Amino acid sequence: MAYHIEANGLSKTYRIPVREAGLRSAFGSLFRPQFNEVKAVDEVSFAIERGEMVGFIGPNGAGKTTTLKMLSGLLYPTSGSATAAGFTPWQRKPQYLKKISMLMGNRSQMQWNNTVYDTMHIFKEIYGVPTADFKRHLAELGDMFDVGKLMQKRARNLSLGERSKCEFIVTLLHKPEILYLDEPTLGMDVTMQLRLRQYMKEYNQKFGTTVILTSHYMSDITSLCSRVMLINGGHLVYDGKLSSLTDKITPYRIIKLTLEEENPPLSPESLQIDGIPAEWIENSGNEHTLRVKKEDVVRASGMLMSRYILIDFGIADPPIESVIDTIYAEGITV
Known part of the structure; x- marks a missing residue:
């Protein structure tokens, strides 16, 4: 199968100049410079089919942006190979560059002193x-993200949220078949984030666009991507279904219940006395949150329902943020 994007042993090592403090060290570094080698990306391999939307997540400095820069052709790798849409990205052939678009939420691609419309026209x-x-697509995107009033403003006068919306429109103007999105919702309010996610779903379904998305907003990942790749310390530590992460890493489920007013008190002590195999986490009024081992969920649920009068009851996986925190904090390989 010819994958739309494929990386094999992709690596990037930076040489970072180092020296001790002081004038003597500064002078000596002119003649005998010393360097540390830092592996930003280390032997990363993956394959993505056309039309997939893949979440690429990891802590700061994990290697996400460096990988995207190599795939978009902005950086040469130290070793390894990659293809995207049939091209080697860092050859930067015009035919390839017209097929892709890269949005970096913390970098501006807009002309600082030009109006938004002039930048779009460029x-x-x-x-x-x-x-x-151009006119049809700009009108569609302008209405979707409510930027009509911004078209005559200079880019330097935009707020962070306004700039983020305009940057996103610039990214999609030529209808690329591959999108590299690095923190695309940075600075957007909640309403606009929801609009962007919904638009991306529709855009992907309509055009079959392949998307690699990095974001520190886990809602972006969970709402758009069924597959995630986790990178930590330059190493790819997981590549698979988002839904499988919890089962692999966390041996428990979360039970949330709301009690009627007339009930025995629910507390760590009462759970222990009643022998209910659950850990009491917190409460707010009559609403309680418990943690239960996966193998005890059915038994614990039955005991709670038989001992308490419930208004509401629900079982859920732990938040994906806590799963990923566990991976990074404990260095787990999944």
């Missing part, structure tokens, strides 16, 4: 977008 010319398509 990108139209760069990518050779026909005028009719």
Whole structure:
């Protein structure tokens, strides 16, 4: 099978100049510079089919952005190989660059002193977008993200949230077939984040666009990506279904219940006295949160229902954030 994006042993090592403090060390470094080698990405391999939306997650400095920069052609790898849409990315052939788009939420691709509309028009010319398509697509995206009033503003006068919306529109103007999105919702309010996620779902279904998405907002990942790749310390530690992470890492489930007013008190002591195999985590009024081992969920649920009058009862996986925290904190390989 010809994958849309494929990486084999992709690595990137940086040489970082180092020296001790002081004038003597500064002078000596001019003649005998010393370097540390830092592996930002270390032997990363994966394959992505056309139309997949893949979450690429990890802590700061894990290697996410470096990997995306190599795939987009902004960086040469130290070793390894990759193909995307049939091209070697770092050869930066114009045919490849017209097929991709990269959005970095903490970097601006807009012309600082130009108006938003002028910047959009520059990108139209760069990518050779026909005028009719440009006008239609810009109108559609402008209405979706409510940027009509921003078109005559200079990019330097935009707020972070306004800039994020405009950057996203620039990214999609030429309808790329591969999207590298690095923190695309940075600075957006909750309402706009929801709009962007919904639009991305529809865009992916309509055009079959392949997407690699990094985000510190786990809602972006969970709402858009059924597959995730976890990177830590430059190593790919997990590549698979998002739904499988919890089963692999956390041996417990979360029970949330709301009690009627007339009930025996629910507390760590009462759980222990009644022999209910659950750990009491917190409560807010009559609402309680418990943690239960997976193998004890059925038994604990039955005992709770028989001993308490319940208004509401639910069982859920632990938040994905806590699962990922466990992986990074404990160095677990999944």
